[in-house]
Amino acid sequence: MKIEVDGIMIKTSTAYNQFLEYLAQKVSPADILAFQAPKEQQERLHILTEKNKADTLTPDENAELDEILAFNRLMTLLKTRAYVALKQK
Numbered sequence: 001m002k003i004e005v006d007g008i009m010i011k012t013s014t015a016y017n018q019f020l021e022y023l024a025q026k027v028s029p030a031d032i033l034a035f036q037a038p039k040e041q042q043e044r045l046h047i048l049t050e051k052n053k054a055d056t057l058t059p060d061e062n063a064e065l066d067e068i069l070a071f072n073r074l075m076t077l078l079k080t081r082a083y084v085a086l087k088q089k
Contacts, residue, residue, distance in 0.1 A: 020078050029082035029086045030086065032079055032081075033079055033082050037075075044064075045072075048061055048065040052065060
């Protein structure tokens, strides 16, 4: 399945979609949309992104950056579904 987020088509697996649907049904769409990563995580992402641009990430930092980016993709997809659910009400 593909969904569009900010003009970008994102391909997702069936299991991924089922998980997102489950979360979207268990947590209110408004709560999902209101969620923000903790400030510390946002700051850490900024630091890791800058180090990545400078090509100075350690292997552990690279893995940490990948994990944060994967989480951000998940939240983008989940928030997209929550937004659509609110619009349909």
